[in-house]
Amino acid sequence: xxxFSSYPRxxxxxxxxxxxxxxxxxxxxxxxxxxxxSLADLRAQGVVGERYDGMAVVRTSGGxxxxxxxxADVNAKRQKIYAERSAQQKVPIGQVGRVYAKQIYAExxxxxxxxxxxxxWRRK
Numbered sequence: 001x002x003x004f005s006s007y008p009r010x011x012x013x014x015x016x017x018x019x020x021x022x023x024x025x026x027x028x029x030x031x032x033x034x035x036x037x038s039l040a041d042l043r044a045q046g047v048v049g050e051r052y053d054g055m056a057v058v059r060t061s062g063g064x065x066x067x068x069x070x071x072a073d074v075n076a077k078r079q080k081i082y083a084e085r086s087a088q089q090k091v092p093i094g095q096v097g098r099v100y101a102k103q104i105y106a107e108x109x110x111x112x113x114x115x116x117x118x119x120x121w122r123r124k
Contacts, residue, residue, distance in 0.1 A: 039074060049113030050104050054097035059113055
């Protein structure tokens with residue numbers, strides 16, 4: 001007569017469930033700065049603003065490396081769009097960026113930050 005106990009199996013399942021629960025709690029409790037955020041979130045926090053030339057910019061000197069990389073990625077995508085439009089319309093890329101900056105400014109929610117050509121930060 002063989003006696004197999006299911007106790008070790010139940011114990012393993014409980015251990016795995018406990019580990020998964022702990023991981024879920026840790027993920028929820030991590031600070032938001034450690035996770036990629038949306039551009040709208042960063043604007044709302046005042047960490048990122050928009051610039052007169054259609055580029056996003058980190059406003060705070062203490063912007064984390066993650067935020068700086070995120071803004072660099074946003075700007076790279078924008079630069080690609082501006083370059084395509086510039087080639088299509090046969091106008092300088094800077095002019096395209098300024099047109100987009102006006103559109104971006106128009107769509108910014110109240111309280112967002114905008115850097116004008118004189119280097120002054122203004123709140124919308």
